[in-house]
Amino acid sequence: MVKVTSVQTISGRVQSKWMKVKKVHVNSQSKIGKCTKTVPEESCLARRFKEFASNTALHGYNHIVREDSTKWERIAWILIVVIATVVAAVLLYISWQLNLETPTITVIESTHYPISNVPFPAVTICSMNSISARTAMSLALNMKRPSDVSADRLSKLFQLVLHFQGVGEARKEDYNLLHNILQTNQMSVVNLTSVLKPKCTDLLKNCRWKGTESRCEEIFQSINTIEGICCSFNYYGLTTNNFAPKVAQKRPKEPRRTSSCGYQTGLTVILTPMSDDYHSSFFSSYGVRVLVHDPYDFPDDNAETKAISRKMIAFVMVYPETTYSTSAVRSLSPDARYCYFHDEHRLSHMQRYSYVNCLAECRTEIAYRLCGCVPYFLPNNGSYRVCEMNEMECARENRPIYFGALPGLNKTIVGTAEPSIQHTPCNCLPDCQLNQYPTEITSAHLNRSYSFSRMGLFKGINITDHTSLTVFFGDLVSTHYRKDIYQNWLSLLASFGGILGLLLGFSFVAGFELIYFFTIRVLFDRWASRKNKVTHWAIK
16 A cells, blocks of 8 residues: 555656646747747737837837727827838838939039149130131132133132031022032132131231240141131140141140139230121121130030120130049949040040030031031041032031031920930030130220230231230139039938938837847747757657
């Protein structure tokens, strides 16, 4: 009897211990809150969400799962959280779209950028008289011509070459007549225009640069512009120049600069409009047109243009503006930043890439594609044939196509597609770095009777219808712009973080909590559950 009692006692003790272990195992499961196969998935997710909402730092979630909240209070808080989440998503989308649509931004970096860092602009002077009357008559008298064509009529026929520039219209027979006369005398349109245009040596009398008198032919060269042949100072747009060989050797390799401002330190020129030699002009006036532009840019309508009449003294004040791009902009593709650096895109005629030069060459290519020739005033390194007089009609009819703001298109563009290389003529993109030269002009009647300065500049000149022109920097400093990316990774992170933090209270820690409760915590619970099962079976 004693042994039996002891066996029953031992059995009872073991059973008691097993019940305690089982109770501890159940309590541990309830504390962990694990999701097993026997627990429905809905209640598992609800339990996880409740635990997450009670502990997260996100705004509003704890009010949804509070035990003392009513049903309508919870519904209200759910609506608030959903609305805040939707608004945050919309704002994030808008911010991302702005970043895609505006990859770069231009801001003012300094308004005190020294002018010594900015090249002096090119100054191109074009006489309003496109044909010298005396030269035209002399040429007409010496040319072979039909018996029924007088020298006076031939002199007037020379005006037809100006129709290439879109001014005037004549009969086809007149164009063919002038063409035949030129062919008989073995002359081309290029030869004719170079002979008829007033010479720079006649237009420019005296010149002064930075207070030092210089020979005008040493600092001015003849170049082609949209006005025809003009005289240009500090122009480096072409790979070659039109200076005499001895002068070309002394010419600076890069555009001239000046470190001071004021009319005494700029360019001063005494001009002779030669009113008595006028033959044909695009304007109903005597005088000159002055184009102020970047030294590497082709002189066209994009340049700052001033008209100066005869018997005037004019002061053109230049206030330069420069723009440069950061290395972050260069790291973007040209299609993304929508601009080219000077060394990224080579041109066939011009020395350096710029948007103005690219469009000028684009006009040349389109004109050649349409007519098989190009007008004489467009950029041409000799690879394109120049239009003759019998091709005038094609050049005039297609001028709106090749000479518009967007060469190749003869229509107004409204609501164009997103800017890209494919949507630009000849793959021309704006400049990533450029110099601009806004100007102001002050003029008055020229009267040497009251002047005592610059005696040498007017020496040997009998003032009749002369014009005095001075171009100079109006200030010692300029405006410096910086083109930079709109948002880098740090600013984009700050933008997104600000939106999420303002509307949801979202932070890095809150994001980690979301990952922790629905991934890491689940894995830990399953690991703990599996460990408890192993312990249970071991004890059993």
